[in-house]
Amino acid sequence: MANTAKPSTSAQRIADAVKSLLPAGLHQPLRRVWRRIYSLAQDVPERWLYVRLWLYRLSGRSYLRWYADTLDGWVESRDPAFLARKRAVLETSGVEDLELLKSFGMRRDSTLHEFGCGQLRSALHFAEFLDPGKFSANDASKGRIDLGLDLFGDRLNPRNPKLIVNFDNSFDWLGGRKFDFLWCHAVFGHMPAEDVEATIGNVRKAMHAGSIFLFTHDEPRLQIPDTADEIVRVDARNWLQSFAYFQKLADKYGMVIEDVSSALKSYPSFRSHMCLAKMTLAASPR
Numbered sequence: 001m002a003n004t005a006k007p008s009t010s011a012q013r014i015a016d017a018v019k020s021l022l023p024a025g026l027h028q029p030l031r032r033v034w035r036r037i038y039s040l041a042q043d044v045p046e047r048w049l050y051v052r053l054w055l056y057r058l059s060g061r062s063y064l065r066w067y068a069d070t071l072d073g074w075v076e077s078r079d080p081a082f083l084a085r086k087r088a089v090l091e092t093s094g095v096e097d098l099e100l101l102k103s104f105g106m107r108r109d110s111t112l113h114e115f116g117c118g119q120l121r122s123a124l125h126f127a128e129f130l131d132p133g134k135f136s137a138n139d140a141s142k143g144r145i146d147l148g149l150d151l152f153g154d155r156l157n158p159r160n161p162k163l164i165v166n167f168d169n170s171f172d173w174l175g176g177r178k179f180d181f182l183w184c185h186a187v188f189g190h191m192p193a194e195d196v197e198a199t200i201g202n203v204r205k206a207m208h209a210g211s212i213f214l215f216t217h218d219e220p221r222l223q224i225p226d227t228a229d230e231i232v233r234v235d236a237r238n239w240l241q242s243f244a245y246f247q248k249l250a251d252k253y254g255m256v257i258e259d260v261s262s263a264l265k266s267y268p269s270f271r272s273h274m275c276l277a278k279m280t281l282a283a284s285p286r
């Protein structure tokens with residue numbers, strides 16, 4: 001008969017030895033206590049994020065500052081072998097972001113601003129496609145942008161993209177410049193409602209009558225089938241937001257919004273539950 005016993009680890013051997021010293025009646029309750037301690041310990045990093053966020057709030061600093069500092073604190077190795085591996089994974093992943101924008105009419109001579117460019121995986125392809133001077137991007141995390149430049153600087157630097165580090169959602173850091181396209185991928189899901197609203201309220205400063213603002217979001221009911229909530233906070237720095245919520249913001253800030261999620265289906269690199277919305281300026285702002 002085959003031996004189906006699991007291989008015994010040293011932790012398991014210690015647990016078995018302790019168990020053999022204790023009366024059988026205590027095994028079950030102690031196992032429950034141990035599971036509880038284990039699950040609390042697993043939650044510690046997440047709970048600590050909340051504690052730090054409240055300390056930031058109490059000291060008058062914004063959520064965005066906390067978020068950027070949190071990302072910047074997760075220092076990634078600059079070991080050449082690590083960078084080469086990461087580059088190999090990320091280098092082609094932004095190709096479909098470019099193809100998607102082209103399917104909405106972006107051409108080489110269009111202007112594009114990316115809001116929340118992260119480690120530049122899509123910026124790489126945007127900057128290489130667009131004519132020089134037509135692309136800019138911002139991110140709250142200088143660490144993400146620096147990592148992106150370490151990964152892709154050899155290809156990106158010759159294109160001289162304008163990369164901005166920002167700590168508010170004012171768009172004033174664009175100095176009044178207007179863009180044909182604005183792109184925001186996987187960013188709103190990391191923003192509290194007040195920041196999302198500020199972004200939707202201010203993005204018009206960077207738009208002209210023909211501008212297209214495309215952004216992704218995660219529809220709560222697609223991930224939590226029985227929810228009717230328009231916004232669901234998943235943990236300290238992740239949210240799901242519904243199209244209905246963005247529709248209300250569009251109405252409030254004089255924008256026209258359209259659900260264009262079906263466009264994502266042609267590009268398998270986008271997460272299957274991700275949604276895409278398109279905003280333009282309403283003819284006469286309210």
Ligand SMILES: C[S@@+](CC[C@H](N)C(=O)[O-])C[C@H]1O[C@@H](n2cnc3c(N)ncnc32)[C@H](O)[C@@H]1O
Pocket residue numbers: 064068071115116117118119120121122138139140141144166168169184185186187190191195
């Ligand atoms: C999940 S990453 C996505 C990065 C990039 N869009 C991509 O597709 O690879 C989210 C990025 O958004 C940035 N971010 C979040 N909120 C922001 C805000 N209010 N202003 C600027 N950047 C923000 C974060 O710093 C992070 O780099």
